[in-house]
Amino acid sequence: MSAAFSSYSGGVRNIISSSSSIPPIHCHNIPSILKTSTYVANSTTSFTWDDVSQSPNASSNLSGFFHKIKLCNRGQENRSEFVPFVIEDQIVGYVHNGFVDHLSMFNNVFTVMKDNINGNQTGHVTLQSALKSPESRTEALGNVVKCLGEDVFPGIRNELYPVTSSYGGRVYFSLERAAAPYFGIKAYGIHMNGYVEKDDEKYLWIGKRSDTKATYPGMLDHLVAGGLPHGMSCAENVVKECEEEAGIPRSISSRAIPVGVVSYMDIDGYRFKRDVLFCYDLKLPESFVPDNQDGEVGSFKLLPVTLVREVIRNTNFFKANCNLVIIDFMFRHGCLKPEDDGYLKLLQSLRSGDCS
Numbered sequence: 552m553s554a555a556f557s558s559y560s561g562g563v564r565n566i567i568s569s570s571s572s573i574p575p576i577h578c579h580n581i582p583s584i585l586k587t588s589t590y591v592a593n594s595t596t597s598f599t600w601d602d603v604s605q606s607p608n609a610s611s612n613l614s615g616f617f618h619k620i621k622l623c624n625r626g627q628e629n630r631s632e633f634v635p636f637v638i639e640d641q642i643v644g645y646v647h648n649g650f651v652d653h654l655s656m657f658n659n660v661f662t663v664m665k666d667n668i669n670g671n672q673t674g675h676v677t678l679q680s681a682l683k684s685p686e687s688r689t690e691a692l693g694n695v696v697k698c699l700g701e702d703v704f705p706g707i708r709n710e711l712y713p714v715t716s717s718y719g720g721r722v723y724f725s726l727e728r729a730a731a732p733y734f735g736i737k738a739y740g741i742h743m744n745g746y747v748e749k750d751d752e753k754y755l756w757i758g759k760r761s762d763t764k765a766t767y768p769g770m771l772d773h774l775v776a777g778g779l780p781h782g783m784s785c786a787e788n789v790v791k792e793c794e795e796e797a798g799i800p801r802s803i804s805s806r807a808i809p810v811g812v813v814s815y816m817d818i819d820g821y822r823f824k825r826d827v828l829f830c831y832d833l834k835l836p837e838s839f840v841p842d843n844q845d846g847e848v849g850s851f852k853l854l855p856v857t858l859v860r861e862v863i864r865n866t867n868f869f870k871a872n873c874n875l876v877i878i879d880f881m882f883r884h885g886c887l888k889p890e891d892d893g894y895l896k897l898l899q900s901l902r903s904g905d906c907s
Contacts, residue, residue: 597769598868600759600852606861613893615864619874620900626818633823635675636734638688638723641716645735646676647821657698660691688724696727704729706765712738713781717907718827725781735823737905738778741788742876743807743831745774745797746856747839753856753884755877756841758796758848760870769849771862771869773876774841775799775833785809785829797851798842799833807833810883813875814904825904830876832883860886875901 634651636644646654654661654676665674682688689711701707704727711725714736731738745756756774760767777792779785786809793804810830817824841851854862860881863874879901881887887894 598866600850603771603852603854603862603866603868604858606858607865608861610861610864611891612864613887613891613897616874616878616897617893617900619863619869619871619878620815620897620903622871623815623817623875624900624903627816629818633735633818634673636736637675637677638714641723643714643716643723643736644825645823646733647823650733650821651676657695660695685722685724689726692724692726692730696730704733710778711781712736712778722781728778732822732824735825737825737827737907739785739827739829740776740778741785741792741829741831742773742873743775743789743793743833744877744880745799745833745835745841746880747835747837747853749837754853755856755859755880756797756835757852757854757859758841758843759850759852761847761849764847767870771873772848773873774851776873776876779829789831793833795845796841796843796848798844799835799839803835803839804833807831811879812906813872813879813901814906815872815875816904826872827904827906828872828876830879832880856881856884856886 630645632649633645633647635642636646651663655663660679660682662677662679663674664677678688678691682691696704696707706729708728710728712728712731713722714724714726715722717737718739726734726736728738747754747756758772758774760770760772762769775789775792775796777788777796779788783791789807790801790804793799793807794801808831810832812827812829814827815824817826841848843851859877862868863877869877878887878897882898882901887897889895
């Protein structure tokens with residue numbers, strides 16, 4: 552998926568596809584509205600492990616947990632502003648009407664079908680019929696992403712997500728991870744709770760993201776988590792991420808147990824995140840100490856699950872989607888009880904998104 556780039560000239564970039572089968576894409580006159588995003592992933596509140604350990608005492612009120620669910624499911628009142636992204640008669644995503652208007656400048660890649668029914672704008676977005684193979688679609692969309700760059704898709708990682716209509720289904724093409732929310736692509740990931748049992752109490756290993764990380768710097772995170780790349784199974788991804796993020800050898804990580812999923816749908820401006828997270832539990836030896844290998848974690852701390860519960864309930868220290876996975880862990884390990892008001896509603900809300 553290579554491309555030849557011209558030098559910058561007057562703020563204009565030109566991309567010429569390296570493949571003769573892919574029409575050239577010319578990047579010019581990109582509307583300023585595309586360069587203005589409400590999405591901010593690099594802002595956070597500065598705090599220390601001491602702040603974490605001083606979270607308020609236990610409470611049976613679940614309102615703090617419901618708040619964390621809402622943080623991952625914002626903007627539902629704006630769903631009508633999005634139109635389907637259709638490939639081969641299958642809906643693979645959703646694109647905001649405002650973003651659709653500007654995809655028309657890539658008319659050798661996208662076809663925008665618009666209808667006006669009773670004054671309401673409807674329709675859908677698809678790809679040009681000449682883009683028939685997954686490879687040609689991947690290259691064409693890759694060139695669009697390169698053309699628009701970080702101005703539009705902050706946090707580009709050169710990591711491809713498979714684009715499907717459902718998990719395990721046919722892959723129509725692959726798309727840069729940072730661009731997936733702008734096309735409403737369903738994204739899958741793995742999140743692993745690494746826990747220790749000692750003196751009849753459970754403890755969770757928690758990571759604090761590096762302060763230099765491009766997204767959510769300095770926030771609390773799981774011991775191991777990662778998006779599910781194209782061509783890799785969940786089990787393989789757990790082993791890979793365990794080694795990279797926590798230095799856990801395969802002999803231990805292979806014991807991780809799949810325990811279900813959480814899901815959410817979050818709308819923020821032009822972004823529509825439709826994420827499904829496969830949850831894993833791994834019971835670790837008391838002697839184990841994580842050792843980050845990829846520079847993305849600043850430090851780790853082993854914390855009582857009871858303390859983690861109160862951190863989630865009373866603070867915004869955790870990266871938002873981690874809250875859902877740990878709340879799920881707390882249900883399964885008896886840290887939340889049926890006597891708590893709202894127990895069933897909270898349990899149900901952990902799968903607010905489409906789990907297909």
